[in-house]
Amino acid sequence: MAGIGFALRRLSRHDTLTAGLLSHAHAAAVSAGPWLFTVVAMGGVEMFGRGLLPREELARFSTVIIYNFAFSLVLAGPIVLVVTRHLADKIYAKDVEDVAGTLLGALALLYGVQALIAVPFYGFVVDMPAADRVLAIIGFFVIGGIWLASVFLSALKSFETISAAFGVGMAAALFLAILLTKFLGATGTLAGLTAGLALVFYMLVARIFAEYPYEVVRPFAFLRAFRSHWEFAVVGLLYNAAIWVDKWVMWLSPGHKVFAGAMAVHPVYDGAMFLAYLTIIPAMTLFLVSLETRFFENYLQFYRDIESHATNAEIRRSHGEIVGALREGFRNIAVLQTVICYLAILVAPGLIGMARGGLELVPIFRFGVLGALFHALLLFTLVIISYFDLRRVLLAVTAVFFLLNATLTWVFIPLGVGYQGYGYFLATLLSFVFAYAMAARRISRLPYVTFIANNPALR
């Protein structure tokens, strides 16, 4: 038969709309989780540290912890996001035999990078006792390992294991820290905390190997994912750096202190910020819960409708439901967080006093709380953006957040102590507005974005 049968043939090929859905979902837990843990850990040190150690000893200890959390998160960021994607693809394809290998390969890569920085730094640049040097390096590796291992368990949706590991490990950390501090001072606190974190890491890794009892094969196969998912590597780096960049700028500004010969911190700014971050824990929890429940159902429904040959009217209806779920979740979190924020600002001096901080922390804390409000909303928006796989948008928003947080913090330094924290607040506010506008523009046109603008099948 002459003529064409091709127009029809082309159509029978399968669409790939839902292939990536689960991997986008994992990204949510992966981006929100580590920050939550950082917030709790930093806030915990800030809250309890003063009861445990004298001022100078505490600074020595907490500086190491801050450095370890900050730089391990930034270094692990790109690897974590890329491995998340790689794993999600593998799990979707039911091809999980190289999961154990991937864990080891990714750890080797991360530790290689970490060692390049940590060993010279803690070994030679800083000035601290030998035991502290060793503990600092071990702690750096352990925390980095935790960021990475959590990815594997979030991909497995083993949130119970993650919670249990963190609960048990951090309880052990607190107990050991108190115990060892009595004998060894700050070195003991560091040892206790490191041991607790090592326990967390051990439990996570044990669970992964229990889940995937395969031989270690193709440990570096995930490196190819850096090519296909390079945007996520950049996002992982930029976002985690953006969280910390205001602190880094302050560490180089008036009011900073240098410990161990080379470790600059800004105790007032850092302390106020870490305490302020604690206020977003309720909102973050509510956010994760509402994502997991109503939004995620609507989200899956939308794509499943399309794939199961729904009519356009049905597709529009499920689009409407996604938008509705997002609006409602957003409103709930905004209301809750605003109330918490308002109360925290009102009772700031009391809160700071409870944490045995100086009154000079109060104005920074107030800006910090406001900033944390918008930071939470920004994170919420970022996660939604990653759900819809809008990579370029994600990239743009994290880059904007990083640049704004760095420059605005720097710009307000000359205005004096009263404006410390104002840069962070403005940066989160503006970044949030930008992210919201970008996301709303696309999600309000989700059918078009799904079928054409962001449809990999057209490529």
Place this chain on the structure above:
Amino acid sequence: MTNGKLQADVCIIVEGAYPYVAGGVSSWTHDLVKAQDHLTFHIVALSADTSPKTLRYELPANITGVTEIVLQQSETRIPEGRAIGRLIADLEPPLARLLRQGGFTDYRAVLAAVRRQPTIATRAALMNSEPAFEMLQRMYEQSAPGSSFLNYFWSWRALVGGLFSVLLADLPRARLYHAVSTGYAGMVMARAVVETGRPGLLTEHGIYTNERRVEIAMADWLADKLPGSLDIEGRRRDLRDVWIDAFTGYSRACYEACNRITTLYTGNQILQIRDGAPEDRLAIIPNGIDYESLSRVPRDTSCRPPTVALIGRVVPIKDVKTYIRAVALLRDLVPGVRVLLLGPTDEDPEYFRECEEMVSHLGLSDTFEFTGRVILHDYLGRVDAIALTSISEAQPLVLLEAGAASVPSVATDVGSCRDIILGRVDEEPPLGPGGFVTSLSNPLATAKGLADLLIDPELRKRCGEAIRRRTEKYYNKRVVDQLYRVLYEEHLAMPDHVASAEAVS
């Protein structure tokens, strides 16, 4: 791909065929170009995708260029801007009409809308812009609102994407545009008629809309799986209708655009008229055969059993089983008859095995012979009548090849069999029957026709002579070549018609 810089005499437009795909239409095109060696040709080959293609024919020297138009091209750019909204608003009404069994007027308006904004109307704007997606949704709501949106989306992109490829492609210059099917090839021709003011010709071998109908009917994924009880108002429109309506619109636009519509036989013309072809433009030009060499095949007049043959492949569409049943009846009517099946048996082994079983089951093993692939010249002189039991044919050349050797036929009423055996209505003077035409799957009628021809030598001779003369007069390749020569001359000599106002802009 080569582009002729010079203006060719004739631009031949083929879809999924010459020179990259071998087949009936491709061979026809190749022979046509070779036969008209006083003219230069430019080939526009429409292909499905961008995959690299190899030439299946050695191009004759009078082909000055080949232009490939790829119908389904990937397009990833996401254009924006207000101008696209205006373009789509301009384009949508005629495009929607064209896709719903519209015609040339709608196609001209589509073309004009695209030409009015040449810089805006890129493939990306027409396929990937948000206004285009909104247009797609509106068309869906108007034409198939209850069907799978996902399937409609891909259907629309295939149907309309191919159309946009045709609208946006570079058009070679020529003095005459000859499409070898409707569909997208017809759309290229219609566009050329509008934009160059030169005449257009259409030759349809099979009827495009019918072939698409068959494909679409077989495409299960296009069927909407709806519970029957919801289907109260009888058959609702579904995606199959969307496809068929679009192809019907394309065909109608092509019929209305061209100056002459030729096909192989009368039966096709009924379908063309149904799809909107103007009757006064219709003409029949059959495919020709090498009459001179076949007419010289000597008759074997030695003493031998009466012999009939079916010439063709052993496949279901030839309905060989009806032929075998007819032979069982024929053996009782003409004792000692010898029966041949001349043609390859390896194409459908399962069907061949069933046929062989049938032959032995009916006790025909001594009568019936599958010869396999043979050289026809070696057998024709020893065959007294030809049988054809196909359930579908276009223009079966075997009847003509046998006819050239004065062998009459008994054939089913498919394709151009009636034209060949009984003569066209406009045959002047009437040459008389060249055998018998039977209904489909009717072994008794086939057996009776064959028996009449075998038993009555006078009848056989009369029929053989009638079909020989008909073949000589109407189906001789030289005659057919001359018909195309005249057709081309007539249209090449036409003055440019005034191109429409839209096309000039």
